[in-house]
Structure formats: structure tokens, C-alpha cells
Amino acid sequence: MASEQPDALLQIEDLHVSMGDREILRGVDLTILEGETHVLLGPNGGGKSTLLNTIVGMPGYRITQGRILFKGIDLDDMEIDERTRMGIGIAFQRPPAVRGVKLRRVIDVAAQGQLDDAAIGQLDEELSLGHMLERDVNMGFSGGEAKRSEMAQLLAQMPDLALFDEPESGVDLDNIAVVGAAMNALLKGEGRISERTRAGLIITHTGHILEFVNADVAHVLYNGRLACKGNPLDLIEEISSHGYDACVECKLCQTFS
Numbered sequence: 481m482a483s484e485q486p487d488a489l490l491q492i493e494d495l496h497v498s499m500g501d502r503e504i505l506r507g508v509d510l511t512i513l514e515g516e517t518h519v520l521l522g523p524n525g526g527g528k529s530t531l532l533n534t535i536v537g538m539p540g541y542r543i544t545q546g547r548i549l550f551k552g553i554d555l556d557d558m559e560i561d562e563r564t565r566m567g568i569g570i571a572f573q574r575p576p577a578v579r580g581v582k583l584r585r586v587i588d589v590a591a592q593g594q595l596d597d598a599a600i601g602q603l604d605e606e607l608s609l610g611h612m613l614e615r616d617v618n619m620g621f622s623g624g625e626a627k628r629s630e631m632a633q634l635l636a637q638m639p640d641l642a643l644f645d646e647p648e649s650g651v652d653l654d655n656i657a658v659v660g661a662a663m664n665a666l667l668k669g670e671g672r673i674s675e676r677t678r679a680g681l682i683i684t685h686t687g688h689i690l691e692f693v694n695a696d697v698a699h700v701l702y703n704g705r706l707a708c709k710g711n712p713l714d715l716i717e718e719i720s721s722h723g724y725d726a727c728v729e730c731k732l733c734q735t736f737s
């Protein structure tokens with residue numbers, strides 16, 4: 481029996497985003513279907529974090545053209561907390577520190593008070609949170625601790641669309657597996673697309689995290705647009721061998737106009 485085509489969870493159309501007087505995104509088109517995991521590649525300063533921060537509604541990112549639809553609803557003018565309640569979650573590249581707010585409290589808020597002590601204990605075990613739970617969130621956390629703290633918040637929230645901004649950066653080799661397992665638990669990364677309910681968008685430079693998380697397709701953000709898409713591991717290999725300039729000119733890749 482033929483399975484139904486999943487619905488589009490996220491639709492980005494001709495998105496232009498400026499910070500101050502600089503246009504950073506210049507016409508991004510991207511559709512993520514329910515259950516899909518996408519990867520975003522691209523050179524430093526290309527606008528990858530800008531794209532994720534704009535989707536989640538961080539202040540300061542000005543949409544000058546185009547739109548973002550989530551579950552068919554235009555996110556324009558929606559505040560970050562509203563988008564979070566609709567089912568968008570993010571693990572930031574450099575998560576902000578918040579003095580006076582304990583990580584345990586943030587996890588509780590992310591879960592909308594739905595996690596009991598046993599569930600928090602399980603998160604603690606999965607992500608080795610330990611003393612971090614009773615510390616001010618991200619205050620003095622090491623790079624790897626901050627990433628595990630971000631994962632804990634996402635696992636507590638269980639968003640329908642999880643945005644991961646360089647989840648493996650600064651994480652030691654042992655803990656990449658821990659972070660990857662948390663991402664898999666969230667995305668149910670095993671199995672066919674149709675079996676999964678949650679979707680993901682992962683920024684990575686090295687692709688190490690993809691040893692632990694299945695991804696369906698990768699895009700290259702270049703000159704403010706998605707210049708190329710293809711198999712994640714193939715694209716990363718292509719970029720490692722030939723660089724971004726050569727990659728986006730590759731005639732073998734499926735290119736957007």
C-alpha cells in the first residue's frame with residue numbers, strides 16, 4: 481500500500497533577512513516535510529545561524545521580503561515564545577547565560593511543567609547534567625556542557641521542528657555520541673521518513689554528528705541563498721575536497737535557480 485506524502489512542516493519562501501543595514505539572506509527557499517531531517521552547510525558568516533534565529537523569532541532579524549510558514553501558518557509578527565509553543569525549538573550555537581535562573585528551572589519551563597523528578601533524572605542520566613542542573617544556566621558552562629544543556633532543554637520541550645546550530649562544536653569525541661543519541665531520541669532518527677513525526681534542521685561544518693544522526697538531505701547556504709542540495713555525506717565530502725566555490729558550481733548537484 482502506497483504511503484501518503486508527509487505534509488510540509490516548514491515552508492520558507494524567498495526569504496530576505498537584514499541585520500542593521502546589511503542584507504544577509506537574499507532569497508532563501510526551503511521546505512521541510514514532517515519527519516525529515518535536513519542539514520545546512522556553508523562558509524563562516526554565510527548566514528546559517530541567521531536563518532535558524534529568524535525561524536525561531538530571535539529579535540533583531542528583519543524580514544524584508546518573503547515569508548516563513550510553520551504548519552501552514554505565517555510566523556510573521558509572532559514572538560519567540562509563541563513560536564516555541566507552536567512546536568519550534570532551537571539549540572543555539574552560542575547559548576546565552578542567564579544569571580539567577582537554574583538549568584533545572586529552564587528545563588521545567590521548556591517542558592511546560594510536564595516533567596516529574598524521574599523524567600528529569602532520566603535526562604540527567606542521558607546527558608550527564610549532574611551539578612549543571614543546580615547552576616545558573618550557561619554561567620561558566622564549558623563548551624561541551626553548554627551543548628548538553630541545550631540538548632536537555634530540547635528533549636524537555638520535544639518540539640515538532642528542532643533546529644540545531646552546530647551541536648557538535650566544542651564537544652569532545654565521547655560526548656558527540658551522547659549529543660547524537662539525544663538528537664536521535666528527539667528526531668527518532670532510525671527508520672524511514674514516514675515513521676518519524678519530528679523534523680530537524682542541523683547546521684554542521686564537519687558532519688561528525690551525522691555519524692550518529694540520520695539526515696535526509698543537505699543544503700549549502702552561499703551568497704545568501706541555498707545554492708545547492710544533495711546527499712549530506714556526499715556534499716560534505718565534495719566540500720572537503722574542492723571547497724565551497726567548487727561545490728556550488730558542481731553540475732552534478734541538484735541546483736535551485
Ligand SMILES: Nc1ncnc2c1ncn2[C@@H]1O[C@H](COP(=O)(O)OP(=O)(O)OP(=O)(O)O)[C@@H](O)[C@H]1O
Pocket residue numbers: 499500502504522523524525526527528529530531540573
Ligand atoms: N547584529 C549584527 N549586526 C551586523 N551584522 C551581523 C549581526 N549579527 C550577525 N551579523 C553578520 O551576519 C553574517 C552572518 O552571520 P551568521 O552568524 O548567520 O553566519 P553563520 O553562517 O552562522 O557563520 P558561522 O559558520 O561562523 O557560525 C556575518 O557576517 C555576521 O557578522
Ligand SMILES: [Mg+2]
Pocket residue numbers: 528529530573645
Ligand atoms: Mg553560525
